[in-house]
Amino acid sequence: xxxxxxxxxxxxxxxxxxxxxxxxxxxxxxxxxxxxxxxxxxxxxxxxxxxxxxxxxxxxxxxxxxxxxxxxxxxxxxxxxxxxxxxxxxxxxxxxxxxxxxxxxxxxxxxxxxxxxxxxxxxxxxxxxxxxxxxxxxxxxxxxxxxxxxxxxxxxxxxxxxxxxxxxxxxxxxxxxxxxxxxxxxxxxxxxxxxxxxxxxxxxxxxxxxxxxxxxxxxxxxxxxxxxxxxxxxxxxxxxxxxxxxxxxxxxxxxxxxxxxxxxxxxxxxxxxxxxxxxxxxxxxxxxxxxxxxxxxxxxxxxxxxxxxxxxxxxxxxxxxxxxxxxxxxxxxxxxxxxxxxxxxxxxxxxxxxxxxxxxxxxxxxxxxxxxxxxxxxxxxxxxxxxxxxxxxxxxxxxxxxxxxxxxxxxxxxxxxxxxxxxxxxxxxxxxxxxxxxxxxxxxxxxxxxxxxxxxxxxxxx
Amino acid sequence: xxxxxxxxxxxxxxxxxxxxxxxxxxxxxxxxxxxxxxxxxxxxxxxxxxxxxxxxxxxxxxxxxxxxxxxxxxxxxxxxxxxxxxxxxxxxxxxxxxxxxxxxxxxxxxxxxxxxxxxxxxxxxxxxxxxxxxxxxxxxxxxxxxxxxxxxxxxxxxxxxxxxxxxxxxxxxxxxxxxxxxxxxxxxxxxxxxxxxxxxxxxxxxxxxxxxxxxxxxxxxxxxxxxxxxxxxxxxxxxxxxxxxxxxxxxxxxxxxxxxxxxxxxxxxxxxxxxxxxxxxxxxxxxxxxxxxxxxxxxxxxxxxxxxxxxxxxxxxxxxxxxxxxxxxxxxxxxxxxxxxxxxxxxxxxxxxxxxxxxxxxxxxxxxxxxxxxxxxxxxxxxxxxxxxxxxxxxxxxxxxxxxxxxxxxxxxxxxxxxxxxxxxxxxxxxxxxxxxxxxxxxxxxxxxxxxxxxxxxxxxx
Numbered sequence: 053x054x055x056x057x058x059x060x061x062x063x064x065x066x067x068x069x070x071x072x073x074x075x076x077x078x079x080x081x082x083x084x085x086x087x088x089x090x091x092x093x094x095x096x097x098x099x100x101x102x103x104x105x106x107x108x109x110x111x112x113x114x115x116x117x118x119x120x121x122x123x124x125x126x127x128x129x130x131x132x133x134x135x136x137x138x139x140x141x142x143x144x145x146x147x148x149x150x151x152x153x154x155x156x157x158x159x160x161x162x163x164x165x166x167x168x169x170x171x172x173x174x175x176x177x178x179x180x181x182x183x184x185x186x187x188x189x190x191x192x193x194x195x196x197x198x199x200x201x202x203x204x205x206x207x208x209x210x211x212x213x214x215x216x217x218x219x220x221x222x223x224x225x226x227x228x229x230x231x232x233x234x235x236x237x238x239x240x241x242x243x244x245x246x247x248x249x250x251x252x253x254x255x256x257x258x259x260x261x262x263x264x265x266x267x268x269x270x271x272x273x274x275x276x277x278x279x280x281x282x283x284x285x286x287x288x289x290x291x292x293x294x295x296x297x298x299x300x301x302x303x304x305x306x307x308x309x310x311x312x313x314x315x316x317x318x319x320x321x322x323x324x325x326x327x328x329x330x331x332x333x334x335x336x337x338x339x340x341x342x343x344x345x346x347x348x349x350x351x352x353x354x355x356x357x358x359x360x361x362x363x364x365x366x367x368x369x370x371x372x373x374x375x376x377x378x379x380x381x382x383x384x385x386x387x388x389x390x391x392x393x394x395x396x397x398x399x400x401x402x403x404x405x406x407x408x409x410x411x412x413x414x415x416x417x418x419x420x421x422x423x424x425x426x427x428x429x430x431x432x433x434x435x436x437x438x439x440x441x442x443x444x445x446x447x448x449x450x451x452x453x454x455x456x457x458x459x460x461x462x463x464x465x466x467x468x469x470x471x472x473x474x475x476x477x478x479x480x481x482x483x484x485x486x487x488x489x490x491x492x493x494x495x496x497x498x499x500x501x502x503x504x505x506x507x508x509x510x511x512x513x514x
Numbered sequence: 515x516x517x518x519x520x521x522x523x524x525x526x527x528x529x530x531x532x533x534x535x536x537x538x539x540x541x542x543x544x545x546x547x548x549x550x551x552x553x554x555x556x557x558x559x560x561x562x563x564x565x566x567x568x569x570x571x572x573x574x575x576x577x578x579x580x581x582x583x584x585x586x587x588x589x590x591x592x593x594x595x596x597x598x599x600x601x602x603x604x605x606x607x608x609x610x611x612x613x614x615x616x617x618x619x620x621x622x623x624x625x626x627x628x629x630x631x632x633x634x635x636x637x638x639x640x641x642x643x644x645x646x647x648x649x650x651x652x653x654x655x656x657x658x659x660x661x662x663x664x665x666x667x668x669x670x671x672x673x674x675x676x677x678x679x680x681x682x683x684x685x686x687x688x689x690x691x692x693x694x695x696x697x698x699x700x701x702x703x704x705x706x707x708x709x710x711x712x713x714x715x716x717x718x719x720x721x722x723x724x725x726x727x728x729x730x731x732x733x734x735x736x737x738x739x740x741x742x743x744x745x746x747x748x749x750x751x752x753x754x755x756x757x758x759x760x761x762x763x764x765x766x767x768x769x770x771x772x773x774x775x776x777x778x779x780x781x782x783x784x785x786x787x788x789x790x791x792x793x794x795x796x797x798x799x800x801x802x803x804x805x806x807x808x809x810x811x812x813x814x815x816x817x818x819x820x821x822x823x824x825x826x827x828x829x830x831x832x833x834x835x836x837x838x839x840x841x842x843x844x845x846x847x848x849x850x851x852x853x854x855x856x857x858x859x860x861x862x863x864x865x866x867x868x869x870x871x872x873x874x875x876x877x878x879x880x881x882x883x884x885x886x887x888x889x890x891x892x893x894x895x896x897x898x899x900x901x902x903x904x905x906x907x908x909x910x911x912x913x914x915x916x917x918x919x920x921x922x923x924x925x926x927x928x929x930x931x932x933x934x935x936x937x938x939x940x941x942x943x944x945x946x947x948x949x950x951x952x953x954x955x956x957x958x959x960x961x962x963x964x965x966x967x968x969x970x971x972x973x974x975x976x
Binding site: 283334 | 554555618622678679722724732738739743744745746747750754756801804805807813816822826827828829830832834839841845846848920949952
């Protein structure tokens with residue numbers, strides 16, 4: 053169109069403002085990354101408070117009202133609201149998390165995880181991409197809009213500190229604050245994109261059921277020379293139990309595991325085939341030359357639309373340098389399942405419990421603990437906010453965004469559907485090569501800047 | 515006999531002297547235990563030097579000559595000689611090790627491992643029983659003899675500091691010092707006894723082949739949500755490989771593993787059946803209510819006369835508190851085999867290597883390291899020194915000693931047979947409940963005192 057409207061002028065001004073402020077945005081992000089808010093570490097509690105206070109402070113700088121830090125049994129949840137647009141305008145509930153993954157093995161980091169450093173086009177640091185950088189993108193877009201034509205819609209914020217440990221206290225908070233949180237939809241920028249040239253909206257998320265299995269045999273560590281051959285070795289039993297959890301075709305053997313799995317429709321499989329994610333992509337991301345998985349499904353399907361069972365950790369006996377001839381008293385595994393609609397994490401717990409009951413030999417004892425549970429979810433692609441995001445991404449990148457299902461888990465999406473009755477728009481500007489959950493996490497700064505521009509457009513288009 | 519000989523008088527005096535000196539012996543042992551000479555820890559090198567110097571100092575106090583500390587690539591070896599008896603008298607090569615096992619998990623110790631403490635009838639501390647206490651028993655017996663009638667035979671000492679890591683530098687030392695070490699037989703008090711009322715001579719020892727297996731998949735730790743289901747999980751592969759190392763009847767599946775195993779004769783099985791080691795014994799020692807192992811063999815046979823493969827350690831991914839959704843890049847296992855005559859630890863390495871070659875899937879890489887190797891051995895029960903030890907134990911405990919095969923490994927016994935052409939008399943005064951290689955290691959002091967008495971008699975009877 054050749055006609056320039058007042059809206060266009062405001063949008064152009066906001067985009068320019070955001071562009072001009074990019075150095076300040078990165079400085080602000082650095083100060084956020086410097087807070088080591090690792091939610092798995094109970095001793096990091098004061099850091100969680102600091103990170104929550106940082107978020108609350110930034111919301112207040114933006115002019116947010118009713119900014120509150122809600123204490124939970126774990127890390128606090130930050131709430132705030134910017135209800136300055138007309139009441140007829142929609143209210144967006146911005147979701148985010150200020151907690152980050154653990155950093156070990158520390159020796160593999162090229163710069164310290166909590167001393168953010170720009171090298172080339174990247175900002176390195178734990179949380180730079182997942183997801184302190186994503187929160188900053190939203191705050192920067194809002195600041196640009198506020199400083200130019202004003203905020204076009206209304207906002208509420210719910211920024212939690214326990215996403216990386218499965219959000220154990222979030223559901224309770226949502227249930228107890230339904231009215232406070234009432235909104236038209238949620239924006240969740242924690243879902244990332246497929247590649248720097250592929251803006252992406254995620255419409256399906258896998259759920260998570262995270263377990264710890266402990267096998268106990270003798271009542272203390274034994275000398276493997278004196279008792280080897282007689283005492284059933286808990287580490288061997290654990291390995292045998294884990295080995296039995298997949299069959300030869302790569303399928304999970306827990307009883308009933310696939311009963312509730314929604315089969316992929318042919319039309320959806322066609323869509324997924326269009327994603328630019330082939331074996332070469334996976335080779336580049338992982339360093340693997342050959343892949344594995346459930347027979348009958350493509351790599352993309354296995355990684356996003358099919359359920360899995362993975363070993364996340366193993367520990368038993370002597371793991372130091374050299375040799376120690378111990379027959380360990382105990383062996384531990386961390387095991388998690390990614391779930392797809394309509395699996396239920398608590399049913400999976402029962403299935404794993406049944407499997408252990410059926411297969412643990414009488415020579416040892418097994419103990420099962422569930423560390424976190426999140427339901428899988430599917431978002432409606434026809435929702436007005438999803439449509440606005442598609443337009444905003446296309447206007448920014450110049451290509452039609454991809455829609456995909458995601459292999460990771462964002463349980464809050466299912467919780468918001470369930471308790472607040474709202475859909476989530478899932479996007480984000482983290483890249484697969486950002487080393488999320490690994491050493492040398494990094495944020496691609498040009499993509500971050502484009503993300504800010506896309507968010508400015510998105511809020512304007514609503 | 516009612517006739518009292520001069521020898522009897524001397525023996526009685528030495529026994530009395532040893533009895534009178536027991537408090538001093540325990541004080542001396544405490545000072546030895548206080549040195550944290552953990553051979554698995556490379557950083558403990560200065561402690562190894564201190565422990566070696568402690569041994570050398572005690573030998574000099576006894577009047578030993580030519581006391582030397584030989585440096586090796588690892589911990590030093592202490593040599594000394596007491597050649598004061600007539601040259602026609604036999605020369606005993608006393609073997610011992612001053613190194614101790616690691617102490618983790620430290621939290622399970624009731625008193626600190628290197629702050630020895632007497633509680634009830636026990637001295638608690640790492641190395642109190644294995645085998646600083648056993649070395650002290652020999653030194654105390656020699657002191658009693660030296661202070662009363664004089665030493666009845668000649669002695670050489672070879673006290674090493676790397677037994678707990680498989681004595682990697684001992685064979686080279688023995689080969690290079692054959693003349694210095696030339697003796698009539700060796701005394702090795704590292705073999706323990708079956709129970710406090712069962713003095714024991716060990717005539718068979720299992721060998722050891724200790725390995726580390728590393729499985730490597732992706733080139734860095736991955737997010738299990740993004741890549742689970744596509745990347746073959748190294749921890750899962752490791753578990754599958756370990757699970758395949760035993761068949762359903764408890765036999766080891768490495769190709770050719772049993773080819774060289776000397777079958778047990780019926781007569782020997784009859785002897786082993788006489789040992790007071792039944793299922794109740796194993797329950798008491800281990801806290802297990804049910805046992806496991808190779809079909810067709812008794813518990814005693816499985817633990818001493820049959821080869822085994824045990825997992826000594828497992829490590830992969832996230833092992834901290836709570837949950838981390840990592841798909842680990844690597845997984846590690848420590849695995850060791852106990853070997854019986856005529857198995858060869860280097861052949862077993864080839865068998866394990868072949869097994870890994872045959873069973874490692876093409877999606878990952880496996881790497882095998884051998885940490886230590888020791889041959890199994892059998893000692894001749896008709897040897898004059900074994901006969902003298904049988905008499906000494908019987909005179910001290912008032913019961914005929916038991917003879918047994920031992921499940922543990924003392925590779926030096928095979929090395930001495932091979933390079934010095936001498937047999938070893940294997941006994942010792944550690945008990946199965948002493949928590950060797952485990953938290954709360956302890957020495958039973960009344961048994962220690964009897965051990966000293968038995969050694970005084972043994973040296974006199976030679």
